[in-house]
Amino acid sequence: APTTPGTPAVTGSDANSISLGWAASTDDVGVTAYDVYNGTALAATVTTPSATVGNLAPDTSYTFTVRARDAAGNVSPASGPVTGRTKPGGTNPGALKIGYFTQWSIYARGYSVKKLDTSGSAGRLTTLNYAFANIHPTTKQCFITNKAAGNDSDPNAGDGAGDAWADYGKGWDAGNSVAGTTDTWDQKLAGNFNQLKQLKAKYPNLRIQISIGGWSYSKWFSDAAATDASRKALVSSCIDMYIKGNLPVIDGRGGAGSAAGIFDGIDLDWEWPNSDGHLGNVFRPADKANYTLLAQEFRRQLDALGATTGKHYSLSAFLPADPAKITAGIDVPGLFGAFDFATIQGYDYHGAWEMTTNQQSALKVAAGDPSTPDRRFSSEIAINAYVNGGAPKSKLTLGIPFYGRGWTGVPRGTTNGLFQSATGPAPGSYENGFEDYHKLKDLAAGGGYTLYRDPVAGFAYLYNGTVLYTYDDPTEIARKTAWIKSQGLAGAMVWSFDGDTASGELMAAVDNGLR
Template sequence: MRSERKPKTKVVIGYVGGYRGLVDINKIQAEKLTHINYAFVNVKNNRALLSKEATDTLNLQNLNKLKLKNPNLKILISIGGWAWSENFSDAALSDTSRKAFAESAVKIIEKYNLDGVDIDWEYPAIPGEEGNVYRPEDKQNFTLMLKEVRLELDSLEKIQQTKKLLTIAVGGFTNFINHTEMDKAQQYLDFVNLMTYDFYNRDFAGHHTNLYNSKIRPAENYADKTFREFLTAGVPAHKLVMGIAFYSRSFTLKPNSTKGLGDSVLSTKYGKGYTFIKDSLINQKGFTRYHDKDAKASYIFNSVTREYMTYDDEVSVTEKCKYVNKNKMGGVMFWEYDSDLKGYLLDQINKSLK
């Protein structure tokens, strides 16, 4: 069971992608972060596994060096993610498999002298990436798995006399709540990172990381709704962490498109990072910037090429941070550090968070 002590300061959790190869720690402003979640650790044969051990070893050792700049910085391994969640269901299936998984995860943080484990299972009991295993009983097994990891972390805490964290990243939509036991699960957790992004619709150009619903083109998901639903599901506000997107979602719209927002979509893809958007696209190269005041969300549209991009910017980040302060949330997290290396959004987070 986690103590209900509320953190004195808001957390700023940055996901750092080790899946690309070596991480250049000189580009990370450690003093502006409270936590780094190293993404990702794989799940194989019911165990947490460093898939590229040589690279991962170097990355984890280097990330630890950032504590020289910021002694309070916490480094966690993030297990799973979109591409590596296919074996979670098997790992969570039995007492034996859960114990093997928990032991292997905690062994990694012991070996590399890290501060905790973040579980990013996409998703328990519902489909994620094509080919992922999922079962109805994931709903209960997810809780049991977290309990087992927490027990292993508690043992390590006793040995090392330092706090070890357990956090999860969760789908920012109602169906995730329906297929988990968040009221029970939260007792083992320090933070629940709300993935309040990728809210886009494949049929029409909408927002992907909006705080509120758009009146121009209302959609099913938005961050305010996600927060309220997790609160209702039994997670205390101080454990809930608002997700910020450092990347965009990009759409090519159909030929009759005139305004961008609300127009019909031809194709969609993962978009550019915010540094590139701000420096090279906003009000340049035929792109015009717009801001949807109701949704507190920005986008750019090129009426000639019919390209539309939805993203977080300084204005939307300010609004999200205000919301975090007002609702006494735990803080913010973002995906992903590489997408805004100039730190435009991280600077704004540091300015706006209490």
């Protein structure tokens, strides 16, 4: 008979289901199935060491065991039991609430992991994505350097290679630490990673993922995904570094297992397969098929690791909203078979790279939009493209911006600045044409700006006679989350926490709206 499966662990739950993972059994002729029992009743039969048991009552405890079967019909002893509880019922109790914490937010913006705790945002999240991991230009594998701190030991890294000091080198004092402790010089793990570890200890239901790529670090995705060997190498390196926690030793920090247990999964932010993104990015027609193969390789290797640890490691992605980019680079059925969920870009529909003002995150195309048909973007258009392409709504989340995009030199016209010509990007605190929500809130309160809304299309903008900024505030987030629920989507993602107020009012609006 097969060996006894590992005692299951509860890896997730909602009002009507509980997800389980366990260490795999071994057998001389091969394990063919696992039977999951809810008490004495057979609840599920699966072929991998993880399962989701559905059709459960809200706010109720259930006890599960697992037995393995082999090709000869032999059955293992029952695993140890595990008890899990479904979440309370509600309009959308299992909604995903995902947010990005940016590596660089600790600098000019002064936004630390501790502020996720003190603002209340951490307690409102289901998933935190840490942005971003990079891909090496030569090896095409995950890597970390200290380029931003002026200590780049890798001559092939290139500019903007990473910031190991922010990730796990910087020491935090007690006053700025989640746990209220001061980092010591001889710790193997400090920086943001250690703060995430402390945050996870305080919020044990919070899942943390490492995000790979992003706008600046997607240059080598195409090369890394190009062959079976390169895909295996990239996936193995990312899992080794972030999931297993084997960080390179830099300035005395890091080492084998130093970051183990922090990251529960991987988020792929390839911007964009078979479409241009950041200047200099590599992209090719084969990206569309290769992205699916890459995602499937991540799924295989994550599941193989999970079979030894009894844990389900999640895999998600950030995907484009532009229908042309979807057609060019996204194999919807193939990708979604590998993903636990995927976020559709719900912002940057328009910005100061165009010389006509417009909305950046509307639910629907506004009446009077002067854009050509191929440049009219909205959340409705984007979500429909994926649903019509075969994506399950239960795996779709919509991105929500915690910032605005703006223009200057804008005449009032007959629309209070909307759909008018502009002379350039609006002044911004960190980047022209871009401003964090908490600063836009101050402008709306007393900066000589007037707030306008389009309740039909679903967006807001500020205008002072010269400068126009389009953005989301709590009112628009309430409208947006109501739409997410009406569409039966899985939830929402936010970019990024450092744009919110000290009290986390935007994250509170997301949480309240998805209840």
